[in-house]
Amino acid sequence: MRYRGREVGGEGRVNLVMESTLTARDRMGVQDFVLLENYTSEAAFIENLRRRFGENLIYTYIGSVLVSVNPNKDLEIYSKVHMERYRGVSFYEISPHIFAVSDNTYRAMRTERRDQCILISGESGAGKTEASKKILQYYATTCPVTDHMSTLRDRLLQSNPVLEAFGNAKTLRNDNSSRFGKYMDVQFDFRGASIGGHILNYLLEKSRVVHQNHGERNFHIFYQLLEGGKQDLLSKLGLERNAQKYQYLVKGCCPRVSSINDKNDWKTVRKALTIIGLREDEVEDLWNIIASVLHLGNTQFGEGENGENQITTEPQLKYLSKLLGVDGAALREALTHKKLTAKGEEMISPLSFEQAVAARDALAKAVYGRTFTWLVVKINQSLAFKDEVYNSSKGSSSVIGLLDIYGFEVFQHNSFEQFCINYCNEKLQQLFIELTLKSEQEEYKAEGITWEPVKYFDNKNICDLVEEKHKGFISILDEECLRPGEPSDISFLKKLEDTLGGHAHFVTHKLANGKTRKAVGREEFRLIHYAGEVNYTVNGFLDKNNDLLYRNLKEVICQSDNQVLSQCFHREEVTDQKRPETAATQFKNSLAKLIEILMSKEPSYVRCIKPNDAKQSGRFDEALVRHQVKYLGLMENLRVRRAGFAYRRCYEAFLQRYKSLCPGTWPNWEGRLADGVTTLVQHLGYKPEEYKLGKTKIFIRYPKTLFSTEDALEARRPALVLTLQTSWRGYRERAKYHRIRQAVLVIQSAWRGMKSRQRTRRRRHAVDIIRKFIKGFIYRHYERCPENEYFLDHQRFSFLMTLASEHLCMLCMQNMMWAYCRRIQPEWKKQMEQKVLASQIFKHQKDSYPQSVPKLFVASRLNSEEFKVIPTLGNDKVKYGVTVTKYDRRGYKARPRQLLLTSSFAMLVSEAKLKQRIDYAALRSISVSSLSDGFMVLHVASEDNKQKSDVVLQCDHVIEVVTKLATMADKKNKVNMSQDSITFAVARGKEGVIDFTSGPELKVAKGKKGHLLVTAPKLNP
Ligand SMILES: Nc1ncnc2c1ncn2[C@@H]1O[C@H](COP(=O)(O)OP(=O)(O)OP(=O)(O)O)[C@@H](O)[C@H]1O
């Protein structure tokens, strides 16, 4: 067989959490008590619980048993995401949780097709009901549903608020204490969908209806009705919106509780009643009964005129007869008289005040108790998928049972109720130990490992003490109740002493020796339960066991028009002469049935612990917890579980977790799983006494062996993580590369295809044309016909095109030019003309020309204010002025001047004085260098005496000045461009020379032979 590691990771997937490192273990404790080294130490057990509780880890396993400590605060661990995380994951792979138990039970039911049950126990306020609700929610959320099933799912969930309203109350221990035991079956079909449900209820605490201890309340429904019921409803029921007005609600002096919102709860219950399918008339009758209980509480008795005992509260009686649907006079009679049958004759005898009060209370309890049972029946009807299916679990459906039942109770004063509850726990403990041992033994047997007998405390003799026929506690109680004569609680105690005296687990004041005697009162007896000793007060045992309602009261109620009551009190009850079963016997029988039900199923356990009495979060009261650990039998449970091997795990899971610790099993083991585990443990150096190999599991004897393996894994983890990361990244990149490559290939082939198709189309087109051409050529001398028309057209077209194209081109250019010229502004036109002239003169001639092109020519570089002062202008106006530097012809002294141009002459001016006038007629030519300098020489006709000789000027805007001067003087063709030097005339036939050379910067200096040497930088290559 080839074994491959399971995939791990992803959202909500297996999260392998084992608090493995030593530091984590020190801080958070171990998640399974079987891993406690010192497993026999109660202190170590409690310390482990305390550490985990401190870290908000409220769940811990003892093997497959879940221990839960009530956090008394909302922990964010019950969301849908958490549910998903636990779904389908093996019990041990993930931290302990109620969802893990739920899921494991569900999967066991589906795979093994065996009915399951989850037993939830713990003392009041330990979180049993919350746990059972969490389990139901888990199934409601994670199991498959159809339309029909979603209705059922709602009903299953909604049965809780209804039962809690009628069966829960605020007690000193718990604001929402369940005052009845509950066993609920959820039925699943072959697909694993819930298809039905059934509830069994046990021993409702009816005495609460008429009396509550200080600080406690009656059942929630009374307060919900008064707080939430509409005014119309209350008026109809004759009620006032004030709980203080009702005798049955004031005993505990606690009408309001901060953690309870009766008004909102009323709405929830009203809705839930509809969802579970109660008709409106039934609901109405239900309120009538609840109201009548309150009226009964307010029904008072007093002495009449003749000294007889009579009802003194008439309005209450009127409401009672209306709400209970009975005859008022008959009810009055029944509440104050009793019917006796002596020697076959019926006699009516009046009741004393105390008797009447007791009869009234008995009626209230009976009515409420039976109504509660009726509600359970109704809920069962609404949850039933098909009765026959429910009754035969052999069909295709399977069942998961949830038992939320009262835990062991020890109060200051313990009575009949505590006796029943503790007896129930004694039976469940017996079942628990038996089944735990049995399952241990079965597991060893299945795995082929020798079973070593385990010693455990067998509480069978305590159970026998209570329930044995004829000799047991309950038989004696029943006998005393039925005995003619004057049986009393004290005579019952005596009988107990006579019959049970000498039993190791039964003690009374009389039977006890000196030390114990002090601890047991004269009207008490002590039972030594598996969980500890409990003293019970014998007072009230007989009455509570009889639970009698006077016959005439029963007769009246049996006549009731109220539908609910008529279903609760059958008429045959009155005619039936057989004595009804006593409360203890009823309880014993229902318990026996429950044990039978549980025995037929595979059990899982949730043991709830209350960390403190104050309902506070974060407080861990060690003494209180120790007490619960003791009476929940957790140490005994751990001892049994650890008797052989501390830890066991199926080969696959073990190999999956630790395979990386051995080169032989890493990364994958290819052979049989058992061989893989053998290779692994041998590599890890396990000693033979430390472990055993079963058929499918490895058993490890000591926790320290497992811890050292865990620590080795922890040390190995960084390397593993690195390997995983590397492989993952490699895989991811490879996958990405393949994806990209694939995409590239697709794009390439599509592109090539497209290109080829295009080429083919073009070629085909070309071939067609060539073919047409050849044909046309062959037929060119024929008349126009289809064969030659293309050829002829083409010939004509190309001829015309050649002819016309040059012409058209020119025309087009002209046209564009005209269009441009038409749009042009006069100033711009002038500018363009000047620029065109500059281009003609300087383009490719002067180095500084390209840089001058983008600079626009301006009208004048000097403004008119600067040359207005000149007196000799006559009619001429200065059209352009610019600042220049004039160089003397001899000595080349530089002098600042203004060069002004008019329409007929140019002049050089200095400080408003005319220095030189050059008529345009006398201007022969203008010389400039080809370099980037700004020198220009104006050559003047020497024969004209009026004129001085040539002028050497330098100007920053030489191209602009020369262009303007050439235009105004009309000397466009007289501009010379000189490469190396310019020769100019000095007075009296002498000549001067300016030499031009290229250099890094503009420099003007006197050179050799009296020349002026101008160096100019090269601007353009
Ligand atoms: N897992 C939990 N998370 C948060 N709060 C919880 C949890 N379990 C219990 N509680 C709190 O403790 C209170 C008592 O719990 P619950 O009613 O389940 O106790 P119980 O064991 O059913 O007691 P009783 O025997 O009196 O019915 C709850 O109302 C709730 O406030």
Ligand SMILES: [Mg+2]
């Ligand atoms: Mg409860």
